[in-house]
Amino acid sequence: MSKKRKLAVCVLLLLLIGANIWLLLRPAPAGEAFELNFEIKGETQEEIQAFYHESTAEFSEANSQKSLYKGNNQWQQLTFMIPNDTSYLRLDFGSEPGSYAVKEMQISGGNKEVDITEMMNYPLEAKDINLLKA
Numbered sequence: 001m002s003k004k005r006k007l008a009v010c011v012l013l014l015l016l017i018g019a020n021i022w023l024l025l026r027p028a029p030a031g032e033a034f035e036l037n038f039e040i041k042g043e044t045q046e047e048i049q050a051f052y053h054e055s056t057a058e059f060s061e062a063n064s065q066k067s068l069y070k071g072n073n074q075w076q077q078l079t080f081m082i083p084n085d086t087s088y089l090r091l092d093f094g095s096e097p098g099s100y101a102v103k104e105m106q107i108s109g110g111n112k113e114v115d116i117t118e119m120m121n122y123p124l125e126a127k128d129i130n131l132l133k134a
Contacts, residue, residue, distance in 0.1 A: 044094075
């Protein structure tokens, strides 16, 4: 795996960690869902899947949503409705090898919105990149 791809995977993991932290700390009324929105760009058409579960369950097809990314290196907005009782979130970017860019990732619910991408606007230090090396 190239350094560029490893760095992209690390950034994506950090985005998802930020989303999970927000899920745990968010105040939201019971029974409401929240939205996970982001823009994605890549070469190939793929089905993007968001898995979610509360702390007592595991990721499963039953607790997931799918959205089709059309490919062609065009930015496309994807939105997933996530149940309010979600504690963990996972995004799968299709079943075929490929490279995707993600931007403008936001989680919103009720009258609150958190821009996850703002959490990632800091330069990675050399020690962070070294953690990615096999």
